Amino acid sequence: MPLKKIAISIALVLLPISIVLYEYWRNQAQESQVHLDAFLDDPPAIQFPYDWNEKLNLDHKVLSGKVVDEFTGVAFKQKVSSDHDNNLIKLAEYLKMRHGRQGHRAALQEFNWRGIPQANVIARIAGTLEPQKNKPIIIADHLDSSDMNSAKSTAAILRLSELLGEFELRHDIWFVHLTAKENPENSLGARHFISQLKKTNEEIGAVLLMDSSRNRGVQLHLGKTSRSRKIVNLAYAGFEKYAPQLHPEIIDQSQIKNVMQNSDAWALDRMDYDVVLFNFDDKEISEIAKVIAGTALYLAQH
Numbered sequence: 001m002p003l004k005k006i007a008i009s010i011a012l013v014l015l016p017i018s019i020v021l022y023e024y025w026r027n028q029a030q031e032s033q034v035h036l037d038a039f040l041d042d043p044p045a046i047q048f049p050y051d052w053n054e055k056l057n058l059d060h061k062v063l064s065g066k067v068v069d070e071f072t073g074v075a076f077k078q079k080v081s082s083d084h085d086n087n088l089i090k091l092a093e094y095l096k097m098r099h100g101r102q103g104h105r106a107a108l109q110e111f112n113w114r115g116i117p118q119a120n121v122i123a124r125i126a127g128t129l130e131p132q133k134n135k136p137i138i139i140a141d142h143l144d145s146s147d148m149n150s151a152k153s154t155a156a157i158l159r160l161s162e163l164l165g166e167f168e169l170r171h172d173i174w175f176v177h178l179t180a181k182e183n184p185e186n187s188l189g190a191r192h193f194i195s196q197l198k199k200t201n202e203e204i205g206a207v208l209l210m211d212s213s214r215n216r217g218v219q220l221h222l223g224k225t226s227r228s229r230k231i232v233n234l235a236y237a238g239f240e241k242y243a244p245q246l247h248p249e250i251i252d253q254s255q256i257k258n259v260m261q262n263s264d265a266w267a268l269d270r271m272d273y274d275v276v277l278f279n280f281d282d283k284e285i286s287e288i289a290k291v292i293a294g295t296a297l298y299l300a301q302h
Contacts, residue, residue: 044167059158063076063091081144081179089117140157140209144181186267205300211278217248217249218280221279228276241294
């Protein structure tokens with residue numbers, strides 16, 4: 001068969017596929033723009049308490065081990081999960097108690113690593129949708145740390161747990177504190193969390209993961225899924241509404257400065273969960289938490 005006829009035959013096969021793919025991506029883009037327009041036109045009205053920053057700072061003092069927690073009698077200073085004498089199980093119990101006080105269903109997700117007990121913490125605000133339509137929105141951080149002062153994201157999630165419990169939701173919101181991100185290796189807590197999700201085949205609507213670092217500014221790191229891009233667009237619009245003084249940079253996975261592979265987001269992204277990593281300096285945590293509140297609430301109500 002002449003090369004010209006072969007080329008025409010291949011083109012005739014590929015043309016319908018190209019049309020289908022074009023229509024799919026066009027519809028995806030239109031859907032994303034509809035959500036973005038709706039968010040910009042009518043973002044969730046959230047009244048942040050007057051003592052928002054004060055309570056966040058008080059929680060940080062407890063979680064960073066600067067003061068002794070009255071519930072456990074422990075100063076949470078030892079937070080390296082590979083150390084036999086770490087305080088992380090007691091910290092997990094404390095976080096479970098704090099979420100439970102808000103009326104949320106909270107539980108430890110326990111496992112062992114080389115004989116050392118480990119635990120993630122999962123707290124849930126129930127949505128109204130029936131289970132097969134309910135796609136939980138996850139707000140996550142890691143509770144272990146080699147830096148005693150690194151607990152701002154965990155403190156922020158406790159504030160969000162109290163704040164978002166006041167709203168009616170269609171989809172669940174889950175607050176997830178993952179262990180063993182920094183030690184012993186490879187996001188151990190995140191990988192255990194994923195393994196348990198896979199057992200139930202639970203479909204997740206979005207993962208908004210916080211992880212701070214110094215001197216990077218505010219960054220939104222994209223996952224590889226198309227929905228991750230939609231979530232990033234919503235979050236970016238959320239900065240205009242809830243934290244206009246901050247100007248986030250959107251980082252995709254092709255850029256050298258993408259740090260997703262250094263966070264628990266990488267384990268989730270590799271398993272095709274729709275994840276966005278919020279990377280920031282600790283001093284910006286109050287405003288970051290407000291943006292996450294608005295983004296998560298919008299997703300959970302739609």
